[in-house]
Amino acid sequence: MPYSIEVSVPATSANLGPGYDTFGLALDIADEVVAELHPDPVDLSSCVEVTGQGAGQVPTSSDHLIHRVVREVLDHHGHGTLADRLTLRCANTIPHSRGMGSSAAAVVAGISIADALLAFAGRGELTEEERLAWAVHYEGHADNAAPALFGGVSISTLDAEGSPRSVSVPVHPAVRAVLIVPDTKLDTDYARSFIPEQIPHADAVANSAAAALFIHAIGRAPSLLFEATEDHLHQEYRRPAMPETLARVDALRAHGLAAVVSGAGPTALVLGTGENLRDEVASVLGDDDARIIAASIADFGATITRTDA
Numbered sequence: 001m002p003y004s005i006e007v008s009v010p011a012t013s014a015n016l017g018p019g020y021d022t023f024g025l026a027l028d029i030a031d032e033v034v035a036e037l038h039p040d041p042v043d044l045s046s047c048v049e050v051t052g053q054g055a056g057q058v059p060t061s062s063d064h065l066i067h068r069v070v071r072e073v074l075d076h077h078g079h080g081t082l083a084d085r086l087t088l089r090c091a092n093t094i095p096h097s098r099g100m101g102s103s104a105a106a107v108v109a110g111i112s113i114a115d116a117l118l119a120f121a122g123r124g125e126l127t128e129e130e131r132l133a134w135a136v137h138y139e140g141h142a143d144n145a146a147p148a149l150f151g152g153v154s155i156s157t158l159d160a161e162g163s164p165r166s167v168s169v170p171v172h173p174a175v176r177a178v179l180i181v182p183d184t185k186l187d188t189d190y191a192r193s194f195i196p197e198q199i200p201h202a203d204a205v206a207n208s209a210a211a212a213l214f215i216h217a218i219g220r221a222p223s224l225l226f227e228a229t230e231d232h233l234h235q236e237y238r239r240p241a242m243p244e245t246l247a248r249v250d251a252l253r254a255h256g257l258a259a260v261v262s263g264a265g266p267t268a269l270v271l272g273t274g275e276n277l278r279d280e281v282a283s284v285l286g287d288d289d290a291r292i293i294a295a296s297i298a299d300f301g302a303t304i305t306r307t308d309a
């Protein structure tokens, strides 16, 4: 009988306006992965099954991102050969390359599975710091990885040695989210290539002020979310890469809604407290063909269930 591990990892929205590479939140939309450790080696050319988002597009061999992450984390701890016996079944709902943290969710799924297998092998579990460090090793920045791991809204930073840290901040219970998800994809690395090396000092001041205000607004004063989601670091620079997204953000903000680019786009995120937030967004956007999805901020990040199947 294979040893079976089930992992659920939430979608995430990074930046939240002024928190470029720093702020992120978990959404109640998740990818599910069932990992099975078989008694004997499996066929690594067909060890991954994918349904939903990414099916037919991502590899179904051990080149699959989750399988690779599992193997590398296990290898680092001297248990790499366990990956030869591993199959994965991925049921994906997070759209790829839309700014909703699909790659972070895959990386976190891989780390979670490796973590469970290390415990199974008697090595003991990874610490929160180790899991975050592994996630940043693959993602490059912790703003998606931290909420995917730990849930809620997080602030991620690097310490003097370059090691990632994250803290969760309180979230006002009335805050809800709406996502405007277009059909088009935008590669995160490509969207990052638009960010300049330097920005004007006045923009840095305005951005610091908005970022500080955001933490107060999301936890205690959601009526300030509009002001607190003003960004001066990345959105405008990225306009040429996603003009339609920025046009949606502009239109929504012109109606007083706290709209931002979700991650590196092209999804837009609106934060607010109105019971009818989704309808308000839909009425501003008119006959726009992007999907408009109401979502909640998820309290939990990656969850793991282990069963002896």
Ligand SMILES: Nc1ncnc2c1ncn2[C@@H]1O[C@H](COP(=O)(O)OP(=O)(O)O)[C@@H](O)[C@H]1O
Residues within 6 Å of the ligand: 031, 054, 058, 064, 065, 066, 090, 092, 095, 096, 097, 098, 099, 100, 101, 102, 103, 104, 105, 106, 186, 187, 188, 189, 263, 264
């Ligand atoms: N669940 C997944 N399984 C395998 N690969 C994935 C998965 N999710 C994302 N990826 C990989 O990551 C890429 C998207 O990453 P990225 O451009 O950073 O977008 P996103 O904003 O969705 O994280 C996909 O094209 C795919 O190669």
Ligand SMILES: N[C@@H](CCOP(=O)(O)O)C(=O)O
Residues within 6 Å of the ligand: 012, 014, 015, 020, 021, 022, 098, 099, 100, 101, 102, 103, 141, 143, 144, 188, 191, 192, 234, 262, 263, 264, 265
């Ligand atoms: N801070 C990053 C966030 C990327 O998020 P993703 O969900 O688009 O991968 C950035 O803005 O580049």
